[in-house]
Amino acid sequence: MGNIFRSPTAEAVFFKRLTERNLSQAVKIDSAGTHNFHPDAPPDERSQAHARQRGYDLSHLRARSIVERDFEEFDLLLTMDWDNRALLEERCPPQHLHKIRGLAEFLQTTQASVIPDPYYGGSQGFEHVLDLIEEASEGLVKFVSQKTQPRRA
Numbered sequence: 001m002g003n004i005f006r007s008p009t010a011e012a013v014f015f016k017r018l019t020e021r022n023l024s025q026a027v028k029i030d031s032a033g034t035h036n037f038h039p040d041a042p043p044d045e046r047s048q049a050h051a052r053q054r055g056y057d058l059s060h061l062r063a064r065s066i067v068e069r070d071f072e073e074f075d076l077l078l079t080m081d082w083d084n085r086a087l088l089e090e091r092c093p094p095q096h097l098h099k100i101r102g103l104a105e106f107l108q109t110t111q112a113s114v115i116p117d118p119y120y121g122g123s124q125g126f127e128h129v130l131d132l133i134e135e136a137s138e139g140l141v142k143f144v145s146q147k148t149q150p151r152r153a
Helices: 004-018 047-054 068-073 082-089 094-100 122-148
Strands: 075-077 100-102
Touching: 004 075, 004 094, 047 075, 047 122, 068 094, 082 100, 094 100
Parallel strands: 075 100
Antiparallel strands: none
């Protein structure tokens, strides 16, 4: 919602996964929230600390709210939970609704329908969110790799 917990974490993790596979130039990534609660604020310190322990740097990221051009510009609009998905679907022009998906759809082995908000989960909540985002990022890299590979005749 506010773009200071899950979304910037997912942006950093996914970017690192793409970089490891030399795909970072083929994909544009940007995180945004459904609410403008924390405009231009850095990610929450707890998110940054837990991410840093796993080798992800969130310090350069800043919160922003989704804007109309995002629906046109991006091929995928990934949500973390059902509430944010519903809010995004309400704002989305009908011709772009097919772009909205949940990040949890890309989980490969874990059975979860959402990436939960870690706010009240203490240290374990942030670690659990990182586990889910790392796994979903692997699935997302596979998905993106299939879309960016040149087709052979």
